[in-house]
Amino acid sequence: MIRCKDCGASQYEGTLYCSECGRNLLHDQRQATDVLPFSEFAHRSPPPPVAEPEIINLNEGKPITFVVPSSRHRYTILLSTQIKIGRAFEDDSENSDPFLDLTPDNGMELGVSRIHALLQWSNQGIIIMDLNSTNGTFLNNHHLPARKPYPLQSGDELRFGELLVHVFF
Amino acid sequence: MSSESYYDALGLPTSATLKDIQKAFAALIGKFSEESSKVSNPEYEKLLQAYEVLSDKTRREIYDSLLVETSPPALTLTVQSSRQKIKLTDSAQTVYFLLEVIPPTHATRSRRPINLCLALDRSTSMQGERLNCLKTAVELIIDKLAPEDIITIISYSDRAEIVTEPTHIKNKNTIISHIRNIQASGGTEIYQGLLTGIEQMRQMPLQNYINHLILLTDGHTYGDADQCIQLAQKASQWNIGLSAFGIGSEWNDLFLDQLVAPSGGRSAYIAEPTQIIDFLQDRIKGLGIVHGRNLRLKKNLPEKVTLQYGFKLLPFAQPLELEGSEIKLGNLEGKGGVSILLEILFHPQEHESKITIPFEITAEITEQNNQQQKLSAQIQIIHANNPPAAEPPQDIVKAVRMLNMYRMNEKVWEDLEAGHVGAAATRLRRLTTRLLEAGEIQLAQQANAETERLANVGELSEEGRKRLKFGTRAMIGQTMKIEDTHDPL
Numbered sequence: 001m002i003r004c005k006d007c008g009a010s011q012y013e014g015t016l017y018c019s020e021c022g023r024n025l026l027h028d029q030r031q032a033t034d035v036l037p038f039s040e041f042a043h044r045s046p047p048p049p050v051a052e053p054e055i056i057n058l059n060e061g062k063p064i065t066f067v068v069p070s071s072r073h074r075y076t077i078l079l080s081t082q083i084k085i086g087r088a089f090e091d092d093s094e095n096s097d098p099f100l101d102l103t104p105d106n107g108m109e110l111g112v113s114r115i116h117a118l119l120q121w122s123n124q125g126i127i128i129m130d131l132n133s134t135n136g137t138f139l140n141n142h143h144l145p146a147r148k149p150y151p152l153q154s155g156d157e158l159r160f161g162e163l164l165v166h167v168f169f
Numbered sequence: 170m171s172s173e174s175y176y177d178a179l180g181l182p183t184s185a186t187l188k189d190i191q192k193a194f195a196a197l198i199g200k201f202s203e204e205s206s207k208v209s210n211p212e213y214e215k216l217l218q219a220y221e222v223l224s225d226k227t228r229r230e231i232y233d234s235l236l237v238e239t240s241p242p243a244l245t246l247t248v249q250s251s252r253q254k255i256k257l258t259d260s261a262q263t264v265y266f267l268l269e270v271i272p273p274t275h276a277t278r279s280r281r282p283i284n285l286c287l288a289l290d291r292s293t294s295m296q297g298e299r300l301n302c303l304k305t306a307v308e309l310i311i312d313k314l315a316p317e318d319i320i321t322i323i324s325y326s327d328r329a330e331i332v333t334e335p336t337h338i339k340n341k342n343t344i345i346s347h348i349r350n351i352q353a354s355g356g357t358e359i360y361q362g363l364l365t366g367i368e369q370m371r372q373m374p375l376q377n378y379i380n381h382l383i384l385l386t387d388g389h390t391y392g393d394a395d396q397c398i399q400l401a402q403k404a405s406q407w408n409i410g411l412s413a414f415g416i417g418s419e420w421n422d423l424f425l426d427q428l429v430a431p432s433g434g435r436s437a438y439i440a441e442p443t444q445i446i447d448f449l450q451d452r453i454k455g456l457g458i459v460h461g462r463n464l465r466l467k468k469n470l471p472e473k474v475t476l477q478y479g480f481k482l483l484p485f486a487q488p489l490e491l492e493g494s495e496i497k498l499g500n501l502e503g504k505g506g507v508s509i510l511l512e513i514l515f516h517p518q519e520h521e522s523k524i525t526i527p528f529e530i531t532a533e534i535t536e537q538n539n540q541q542q543k544l545s546a547q548i549q550i551i552h553a554n555n556p557p558a559a560e561p562p563q564d565i566v567k568a569v570r571m572l573n574m575y576r577m578n579e580k581v582w583e584d585l586e587a588g589h590v591g592a593a594a595t596r597l598r599r600l601t602t603r604l605l606e607a608g609e610i611q612l613a614q615q616a617n618a619e620t621e622r623l624a625n626v627g628e629l630s631e632e633g634r635k636r637l638k639f640g641t642r643a644m645i646g647q648t649m650k651i652e653d654t655h656d657p658l
Contacts (some may be wrong), residue, residue: 001260007599012514014252014263016566017573019580020596022603026566143259 001162002029049148053122057081062121065168071105079126079169083119085160087112102163111135111161119152119167126152126169135161175219175232183233187224194220243534244461244501246270246544250526251565253549254556255515262515263477264550267565270498270530271506272460280457280503281535283314284335284378286321286370288362289351290386290416293326296353299387299416302442304348310449311345314338315457319378321369322348325362326355335373357388360396367404376539379459379500380409383452384428385445387416394424398431405432408462410500412452414439418631422638430490433464433481433499438639440632455484458503461532462539465495470513473524478512478576482568486575486646501532508649510568518552525549564649571648574603575641578616582634594623604641612640 001010005028009020016026061078068074077083077098085100087107100119102112113133120127127149130137137144138159144150152158158165176183179193194216200206201213222228251265287310289303311320316339322332332347366382373380382404390397401411412434413425425436439448468491470476479489479496483506489496501507515524527547533539577600584593597620604613619633 012261012263013258014255014265014515016251016263016265016561016569019573019576021599022573022577024570026561138259141257141259 003162004028049145050122050124050127050151053120053124053127053149055081055120055122058121062169064119064126066100067166067168068102068105069164069166070110073105075100079119079121081121084115084131085117085119086115088114102160102165105163107160107163110163112163113161116160117158120149122149124151128152128158133160173215175215175223178215178219179223185223187226190220190223194224243537243542244270244272244532244544246528246530246546248528248546248548249562249565250548250550251561251569252556252559254551254553254559256556257518257521257552257554259517261517264513264515265561265565265569266511266513266526266528266548267482267508267562267568268466268511268528268530268546269506269508270461270464270501270532270544272501280315281379281459282377283318283453283457284321284370284373284375284380285314285318285453285456286323286366286382288323288325288329288366288382288384289332290357290359290362290388291324291326291330291351291353292355292357292388293353294357294387294417294419299442300351300353302445303385303416304351306446306449307348308345309446310453311338311341313450313453318457319373320344321366323362323366323369324351325358325365326353327358327361328355329361329365331365331369335369357386357390358393359384359386359390360393360400363397363400367400367407367409370409371407375408379457379462380407381434381452381456382409382411383449384411384413385416386413386420386425388419389421390424394421397424398427401428402431405463405497410434412436414445414448415635416442416445418635422635426488427490429487431497433487433497435485435487437485437643438635440636455503459500459535460503461501461534461542464498464501464507464530464532466498466509467529467531468494468496469527469529471524471526473516473518474526475514475516476511477514479509480572480645481507481509482645482649483508484646486642486644486649498530510565510572515550515552520552521554522552523549524552567648568645570607571641571645574600574607575638575645577603578637578641581629582638585629590623590627594620597623607644609640609644612637612644615640 002013002025004011004018004021004023004025006023007018007021009018011018011025018025058080061080063076064079064083066075077100083098083100087101087103111134115131116133117137118129118131128139129149130144130146132146139150140157152167154168156167158167179190179197181189181193197216207213222232247269249267255262255264287307314320318338319335320338321335324330324332332351333344336344363384370380370382404411410432411429413428413436415422415425416439429436435452437448439445476491479491481487481489481498484502489509498507498509525547530544532542534542577596581593581596584596597616601613601616601620604616615633615636619629623629
């Protein structure tokens, strides 16, 4: 889906004029296609979900880098057990897990849920899990079923709602 | 083998009788009386062959059946799409298709006689200027028709009256005196007028004519709308085309659209009585020169796509009825080609793939004895990872732009019917902007006036609704016609 820049209506890709306000969407879509990079990684075939991963606590954290192409932001977060991804950092003492806050990346407008997904270190490598988000989590363009762990590789393309993020480690 | 057919060799039409064949052969064979002129002369051999085949009933039948297949196609179908390659994503995507059916450039312009019926509303509300203009218009129309054409005139209110039974145009004076005697009274019951008109038309051998009924009304029909639509469907099967024009603002535009849909005819709004003549004339123009009759598009799309919307752009702008297994496109008239625009939704695909979209239009070819011709074309749409950016064809962009304004206006009405006055007002304001951008000043002013009315009284005027609906619709046809300079007829 694409979003009309005049009236905000959701339109199918390929629509030439916005059905709600009549804006010419052709120009907008041309630009949208140019923004998406990292094509060589973007369409890896879907991995099978990881069966019963054993979550490991690392003594020394592993740096994970997230690159958000649309906002040109780059975040590096140390992964010891898990990293939550969303747009609200819950600042309570019990929950000291690191959090990737996508609010500065227009997360709200692009459909990122408050607590959208989870990254974990397991005996089978790094895994990603969708936490029942409203607009879904996509791994290399494949819609992940909620609450199922999937293995992640460096360079993979993640999409939270409509926000594209690349992950490197 | 020579491209000349056996009929050509004998100088005869394909409809020639056995006697014709014998006569022609006897006359032609005389040329080869000298023995020397016969030896290895291809002309002579061809003549013998032709006679041998065509004088034998069984062999002629076989030959005829082959002949049809080798004759050049009467009509051609071309298809363009807004994109050939679409990105592999997880959401559905829109692709537009522009279909054009055109007659061959060398097509003979032989005109067929028209069997025309005018069903005229003579309810009380027609009294005065409307009826006077109508009478004048009909008299002028009769002047435009050819002597061999047939005209039937019906006037109707709550019952129908035959003004003139099917009559040759050459008896012009009788017809005109009948028209002048039409008196206004009563309500509007369209079914009566329609039924009587069609019954009268059917007294003529319909296969020899281009049959068309034009209905004029200025009022809502009461309780017989469903009957009317059923009758319109039957009429289309009998090869009777239907056009419907509404005068003033007190009629039901959705009903008239439905009424003309089965035959692919035209419905339009006549704002001023003085315009009646223009609309009638425009409708009659080219009516007798029909290259293909009863064009219909088969709906056999693959499951991976959904047909969202269809609209006829040429020869006149008209929404298409998408229900059923075939979409009726009307006749291919002397005015030029038939163009339609389809909006098709492609469902998300998991892998790179190719979807073939087949299009098949069937038509009866007037110049070939109403023989059926199937026109096929197909387009492959590829789901790919990184499709290169490609510009959609300008004709598609233009048509979609205009069509979108028409559809925005339709949605204003839908919003209102659902009670969403605020949404309707917002939409109408946006439409005003788009109309201004397109240089449609008059329509923009109308839209603006209706926006204000909506803010003040919470509703639109019937007149404004029709002006906007048919105004934006006419805009589509005009845009497409600018580059489409077919010779006027």
